[in-house]
Amino acid sequence: MTALIEKETLIGKRVPKLDAPKKVTGAAQYIHDIELPGMLVGKIRRSERVHARIVRIDTTEAKALPGVHAVLTAADTPGVGLGHGKDNPPLKGDKVRCERDEIAAVAAETEDIAEQALKLIRVEYEDLPAVFSPAEALEDGAPIIHEQHPKNIPFTYDYHHGDVAQGEAESDVVIEDNYRLHFVTHCCMGVSGAIAQFDSEGNLTVHSQTQVPFLYKKEIAPVIAVPPEKIRVIQPVIGGAFGSKLDIYPFEPICIFLARATRRPVRVLFTREEEFLASPTRQPVELVLRSGVKSDGTLTFRNCRTLHDNGGYTSWGATTPFVIMQTISSLYRVPHCQYHTTVVYTNNPYSGSFRGFGNLQATFAVESHMDKLAEAVGMDPLAFRMHNAQQPEETTPQGMVFHTCGLSECLSITTEKSGFLAKHDANRETQAAPTRTGSAVKRGIGMASLLHVGGGAKIYRSDGCGTILKVDDHAHVTVITGSTEIGQGSETVIAQLVGEELGLPVSAITVINSDTEITPWDVGVHASRTTFIAGNSARGAARKARDKLLIAAGEKLKVDPETLDLRKGLVVRSDSGESLLELGKLIRSLHFARKAEVVMTSDYYEPPSVMQDSEFKGDVSASYAFGTQVVELEVDTGTGVIRILKVTSAHDVGKVINALSIEGQIEGGVVMGMGYAIAEHLIVKDGRMKNPSFRDYKLVTAPEIPVVDMHFIETNDPEGPVGAKGVGEAPAICTAAAIVNALYNATGVRFCELPLTPEIVLRGLKQCGGHCP
Amino acid sequence: MANVERYEAPESLPELTQILAEGPATMFAGGTDVVPQMRVGARPVRPTLININRLADLRGISESNGVVRIGGLTSVADILDCAFLKQVASVVVQAADCFASGQVRNAATLGGNICNASPAGDMIIPLLVLDAEVELASWRNACVARRRMPLCDFFTGPGKTCIEDAEVLAAVQFPVPKPHTVGRFRKFGTRPALDIAVVSVGLAGVKENGCFKDARVAFGAVAPTPIRGRNTEAALVHVELDGDRISDIAQVAEQEVSPISDVRASAWYRTHLIRELMERMLHEVHQTRD
Missing domain, CATH: 3.90.1170.50 (Aldehyde oxidase/xanthine dehydrogenase, a/b hammerhead)
Structure with missing residues (x-):
């Protein structure tokens, strides 16, 4: 009597990270060790x-x-x-x-x-003589930082689609605001x-x-x-790492x-x-955004100009306009758009890449404007966003093709689960109510969404990743991947995807990813690409191994390989689940055959994206990620202290591969976004850092972390590994924007600068008059 | 710390004070201030380093003849866990509860927090409002000599006190608070844990029939040293509290502080917070039955 083996999946399961035991026990070898x-x-x-x-x-x-x-x-x-x-x-x-x-x-x-x-x-x-702001550095006769750039401008960026003048003419309401985003750093x-x-x-x-x-x-x-x-x-x-x-x-x-x-x-x-x-910092940005809307709630145009403080040298911070302009042009439908960035040398610290890569700054401005425009035309924030949200198979004027797009679902589920509309209305009623000492706390609720690449980003001629895979004589698999584990959980996801193809548990899989003498080429960890690109590559190699194994098993068992499956380390009949052969035994028989063979495969995955043209247009990613976060907070109008109570989030993740690690990504992203919004601030005065320590650079601590209610929108991306999209950066992107919208809902005061530290909040509230004791 | 030439770990006060008498030394107990300061060069490295953790006599909380005595080596965690203090002088325990983090509270000592003389020192404010004295010990004429001075006279500037090189802070003592004493400590930090006070406020006094018979007020992080708020105290005693009066008293508090602006807050914000905290504290005390 042979056992019948059911098909089991690893996808969507809560799989603890493979590197967790060595990290918690202190066995992991960091550079220090x-x-x-x-x-x-x-x-x-x-x-x-x-x-x-x-x-x-x-x-x-x-x-x-x-x-x-x-x-x-x-x-x-x-x-x-x-x-x-x-x-x-x-x-x-x-x-x-x-x-x-x-x-x-x-x-x-x-x-x-x-x-x-x-x-x-x-x-x-x-x-x-030194300069400490982009505006100063642009003045005639300003000190020159690099001789080869006498105007202190190493780069400019210009993008447009449509005609913003026409967009403005069609608008019933036009608004313009200046946003200033600050220095923060990764704090690895x-x-x-x-x-x-x-x-x-x-x-x-x-x-x-x-x-x-x-x-x-x-x-x-x-x-x-x-x-x-x-x-x-x-x-x-x-x-x-987080980009640093x-x-x-x-x-x-x-x-x-x-x-x-x-x-x-x-x-x-x-x-x-x-x-x-x-260390590099997040790019500080001065951003002027002008937007318009028709009285029926249809967006007409966005016109955005930014000044980037490049600091003394050029690292990746100077290239954040690539991402900023995507959000300006394509977060919601924007018929006409113009965008300009001037990157300016100063004697300040210089910026690098940091989770979100400019998108936190852009989303802060765009989503602040979405709330203001909604109010101006008398629509609620949800209905206004739904009216302008893209749908699947839409192509944005910048050339991004949204084969899948869960934006509307993200908007609906977060607002429904948080009771957004009722709370939003109720809070507005108490905005103007006088406050008394002792009961100075007001509540606010706010929302914001995001658009980010979810299938890599073709900024080099290849956005690919290679994998080499071997199955040994005891059916243990070694996956040699070009991609790097920086704590994001790529090892585990790769092991799951390979295990899924080969019918093996993750414990039967070792991932090698840390030595260029051994591993095949990969672009690197950036643009939320690893699960998507390295995952597809690992899956490709695993499929080739699977085909090889099934063909060999078919020959050995004298049956059609199409009728066979790999489950739990066994070759089984796919219809009945009848166990036919141990996988290890099959491989040993291959090794010992007259025409001996090893089971070793490789795969190079190149996504079907394109590099942007000279106008910054093109389908730069194989897939796009969307998300919405609703923030509920309390603000003490006597001290300016904000307490974040709850974040309801929905992310279009394509497909959940590892539920445990995606929850970790989202919680971590929310906390990072929250730190950016209300706590973290690298204070730079006359080019010098005033708080280079954890004593005075305030990271969010455990008691401040809110409840995070997470929802996953599974749009099953046709190109993603088992339908998944990248989600590494997304959760950090729109938290600050949702917080500033919630603060407005609580107080009626609109803040255009970060961070919203207690003193800055209090100063803002005091200036509005009538609200504070 | 390459310049340390000698390490000592005495086990008794005579032993310690004799070592101190021999020349300049750096003492450490929890090391939560001393070690980071030495690492960044903010505290001169003296040739002798003395670990004073083994002086069991300097640890513990006791009461006799109406005086509460807390040994200089008592940890902040011990203060937080002390049922007796909770009962008779809860304001000290309230401050211990706001102090740094669990790990730091286990290591940091009361004597260390006082001798570090930070204008923002969390444990100093409640002791000021309890009229505490410090007891300083040194080696004189072949025996341990002790002198006492009011805590409010002990501080001379940021990080500076009246302690002499050859002295150690052996204990802090204060009279057992009278019946009907109300004590409150409020610390404002920008986050709930692991923060240095932007400002702090302490209050203790005997409250009967809704009225303070006596009162002591202290403020942290608004002057070069922790300070007593004498004007606020004067405005508070023998006054029947109500909303308007509380607002007036808070205004006195606001007027008697002159904080600086630094990386943690502006002078404007600190001044505002003193008023806000004072007002909230008085409202809360007013609404609590005597």
Whole structure:
């Protein structure tokens, strides 16, 4: 009597993350935990000036200190620029342009000696006039930050569709507002660090936290004068990235220079203060938005101009207009749109990539306007948004094709589950009610939606990912993927997708993803692409293995492979579930056959998206993610303190693959979005960070985290792996916009700046008059 | 901390005070202020480092002859858990409840919080309104000498006190509050945990028939040191509280503070908060039966 095996699915299950046990037990090897024989400590001397010419650097005393193996300055390096603008030499030789600037580096036996040596480096500066805002930097005669950009403008962006003048003429209501978005930073729990080591043939191994290992090799190669083929990137367990490790920052080539100079492995590891000072920030944006609407509630146009404070150098922050313009042009139907960004050098810190990539800023402005326009034409916020929401199979004027689109469902379910309309009306009634000390608390409810890429983003000629998969003689699967695990749970999702095809539990699958000597090419972790792109690639490789196994089983069992299935490590009859053969046994028989074979497959998935044309138009992603969040809050009108009570969220995720990890993504995103809105603020005054510590940079703490009621809209994307879309960035994008709309609902006061810290809220409320005691 | 030449871990007060008498030393108990300050160079590294955690005599809460005594090494967590204090001087326990986080409360000591002399020090405000004294011990003439001074005279500036290099804060003591004493502590931080006070307010006094017979008020983070609010106290005693009176008293409080602007708040906001907190505290006290 043979057992009958039912088909079981791994999709949609609550699968604990594969890397969770080693992280909770402390067994995970972060960059801090790696010890190489003879490894030295690398430390960086930073500028104390924000804009100054370097007259002289004297390293004599530092070099003479016992225990110091190398002291490097720009004179010892090729001086090739890093980053998106290639304008950032790892060590600065001629002048410094912001507070964090790297001017010298030391490799020493111990941290204490390295610290001491840094202090012995004498630097003579000649201060230069500095600028701390884009507006100042654009003035005639403003100090020039980079000689090759005499107007301080490294980039501009222009986009349009339709004719905004016509749109404006057709409008019954036109509004315009200025929005100012602030500096925040990622606050990864694991600080930045790298270890570099050369072998005797000049091959370089870098232990790097990069989230883009293959682009890293290509981009760092000219900076360090080592050809890419001689660079091996090994990624330790990464203690958070959120985009902060998408670009290469000076500490990594500096670490490599030190290793080359000392012929010893060198580790550079940031202190927490350094992590604040020398990490990229979210792009601060000054944004002017002008929008119009017809009296029937139809949007007519959006005209948006932004000024980007680029800081001293160009990293990914300068490219956030790519994402900002998508939201301006295509979050809801916009018949006419014009968009312009000027990116401006200043002597402030510079920005990089950060979860959402400009979309938090854009959505804050757009969704504030959606509420204002709805009110202006006498519609409720829900009906107004529903009226302008896109439907499946719509193509936006920017060329994005929404094959699936759950925006209307997201709007309906969040408002229904939260009781939005009734609460919204009730709160408005109490807006103007006088408050008394002791009962100064008002309630508000607000909503906002989002549009983001959900199927990668073709910003390079390939947006692909490769997978190599082998099944061993005990039916254990090794999946070698190009994609990187940065805590987002990609290992687990990949294991689930492979297990689903091969009828194996996730425990039978090992994912290898951290060594460029082994793994096939991938663009990297960005644009919420990993589940979609790496998932499709892993699935492709698994399907090829499945076909091979079933054909072999068919031959062995002398039955049509079409009638067979793989379940629970067994080959079974697909109709009855009758168990026919152990999978391990089948593979061993392949290995031991006369025409022996291994079961090893590979797949490269390239999404059917296109690069944008010169007008920024084109279907840049294979799929698009949508979501709506409704925020309920209380505001104490006597102190300005906001308490977020509940967030009701719905996200168009295509299909839930791992319920546990998608819940984690959404909760984490909401908390990050909430931190952006009400707590986090990197205070930069005259180019200097005033709060580079967790004491004064306020992250949201556990007691402040609200109830998050989550709903998943499954639109089953035809291109996504088992129908899924990317959802990594989406949950952080619209929280701040929903909060500011809820604050308006509570108080009748509209805020156009972030963060909404208690003092800023109180100042805003006081100015409105009549509401506060 | 490379410059530390000597480490000591004495087990008695005579032993400790003798080491202190030998020359400049850095003492630490919980280390929650000292260690981060030394790491960033905000506190000079002295050649001798003394771990004072082993002085069992300096730990504990007791009462005798109408005086409550809290040893300098008593942890903030011990204060939070003390049923006796909850009963007789709950304002101290209220402050302990606002203090940092569970982990920090387990390590941080009362003496450390006082000697750190932060204008925002959470444990200082309730002790000021209880009329506490500090007891300072040192080695004199071959024995441990003790001197006492009012806590309100102890602070001389941010991070500065009257303690001498050779002294250790052995204990804090205050008279057992009289019957019908009302005590309140309110801390305003921008978040509910792990925050340094933007401002704080303390109040203690005997309240009978809706009226304070005596009152002491203290404010944190509005001056170079924690301060007593003498004008507010004067406005509060022997006054029958009602809405208007409370508003007047809160205005006195607002007028007697002169905070600075820093990375945590502006002077304007701090001044506003003092008024708001004072007003709320008085409304709450007014509505509570004597």
